[in-house]
Amino acid sequence: MAFPGYGAGPGAAPQQDPLYGYFSAVAGQDGQISADELQRCLTQSGIAGSYQPFSLDTCRLMVNMLDRDMSCTMGFQEFKELWQVLNGWRNTFVSFDRDGSGTVEDHELQQAVTSMGYRLSPQAMTCIVKRYSTNGRIRFDDFVSCCVRLRALTDQFRRRDTTQTGNASFQYDDFIQVTMSI
Amino acid sequence: MAFPGYGAGPGAAPQQDPLYGYFSAVAGQDGQISADELQRCLTQSGIAGSYQPFSLDTCRLMVNMLDRDMSCTMGFQEFKELWQVLNGWRNTFVSFDRDGSGTVEDHELQQAVTSMGYRLSPQAMTCIVKRYSTNGRIRFDDFVSCCVRLRALTDQFRRRDTTQTGNASFQYDDFIQVTMSI
Numbered sequence: 220m221a222f223p224g225y226g227a228g229p230g231a232a233p234q235q236d237p238l239y240g241y242f243s244a245v246a247g248q249d250g251q252i253s254a255d256e257l258q259r260c261l262t263q264s265g266i267a268g269s270y271q272p273f274s275l276d277t278c279r280l281m282v283n284m285l286d287r288d289m290s291c292t293m294g295f296q297e298f299k300e301l302w303q304v305l306n307g308w309r310n311t312f313v314s315f316d317r318d319g320s321g322t323v324e325d326h327e328l329q330q331a332v333t334s335m336g337y338r339l340s341p342q343a344m345t346c347i348v349k350r351y352s353t354n355g356r357i358r359f360d361d362f363v364s365c366c367v368r369l370r371a372l373t374d375q376f377r378r379r380d381t382t383q384t385g386n387a388s389f390q391y392d393d394f395i396q397v398t399m400s401i
Numbered sequence: 402m403a404f405p406g407y408g409a410g411p412g413a414a415p416q417q418d419p420l421y422g423y424f425s426a427v428a429g430q431d432g433q434i435s436a437d438e439l440q441r442c443l444t445q446s447g448i449a450g451s452y453q454p455f456s457l458d459t460c461r462l463m464v465n466m467l468d469r470d471m472s473c474t475m476g477f478q479e480f481k482e483l484w485q486v487l488n489g490w491r492n493t494f495v496s497f498d499r500d501g502s503g504t505v506e507d508h509e510l511q512q513a514v515t516s517m518g519y520r521l522s523p524q525a526m527t528c529i530v531k532r533y534s535t536n537g538r539i540r541f542d543d544f545v546s547c548c549v550r551l552r553a554l555t556d557q558f559r560r561r562d563t564t565q566t567g568n569a570s571f572q573y574d575d576f577i578q579v580t581m582s583i
Binding site for chain 2: 275279283289291339340343346347349350353380386395396399
């Protein structure tokens with residue numbers, strides 16, 4: 220298992236978790252990290268491997284994705300959750316970046332999105348590719364930004380799709396809160 | 402009038418429009434510009450003044466905001482429309498950036514959003530500030546990114562709010578198309 224910390228029982232002290240080292244190195248007295256601290260933390264942890272470090276914008280999206288208490292910061296439990304999700308996305312990206320160029324192609328992004336369980340129309344796939352590709356290729360940072368937003372927006376939609384029919388109603392103000400925060 | 406080209410009648414050749422110089426300097430044979438060409442074009446035009454040039458991400462949002470034919474590129478008419486909108490946003494930003502620091506404060510972003518005619522709850526304002534501020538301040542590039550998304554998302558919502566009651570229904574796939582492209 221790549222990250223033995225995940226196997227720890229619920230009673231384990233965070234100090235025993237290897238991830239806690241990365242987290243506590245940047246967290247202030249309050250045990251919370253902001254987007255720029257997350258950026259430093261992820262860069263130091265080396266989770267991006269040989270890919271470029273995450274942009275501040277992507278780190279802000281990551282904080283917002285898990286920010287249930289609207290504090291604009293991330294606690295250790297949220298950080299652990301993010302770490303696990305990020306590892307999944309990195310493995311997916313690596314499996315499509317076969318030549319190790321640090322980018323994947325348009326159609327590979329579509330395959331990756333499908334492999335994560337999303338069922339989207341060709342039109343929706345085109346929108347996503349258009350938004351995240353640069354000259355027909357998608358960099359790791361943009362891939363993660365895409366994954367963060369797709370996950371968070373799908374979560375928010377599902378919460379409002381009370382009849383589970385794939386249809387949801389939004390008040391304007393709620394729609395802006397959901398879409399502008401991510 | 403700052404941009405006399407706007408006064409030209411519909412029959413005026415684009416070559417007579419001073420904006421056409423900026424546009425044609427980067428547009429290819431097809432008379433269209435992509436996000437990275439728009440970035441170069443806007444940098445060369447000096448529209449950002451003493452502020453940092455627009456990021457590629459913000460330029461992608463600008464292209465998407467006006468991309469009615471889903472071509473991922475921008476023609477000259479769309480560029481002119483963007484120019485006019487951008488000037489309005491720049492003037493708004495400048496009026497709040499009183500000390501010329503290149504940033505505005507959280508509460509000034511809220512005032513700016515209100516001055517553009519949006520009626521949002523304090524919660525929605527908090528979401529927006531949270532998403533676009535860095536250490537409590539908002540840079541011009543982030544401000545424009547915020548304005549592009551707020552305008553495009555409001556437009557898309559309005560189209561689906563057929564009864565004009567501030568409530569709209571979305572199918573999941575449509576929701577993803579609207580929110581992931583901007």
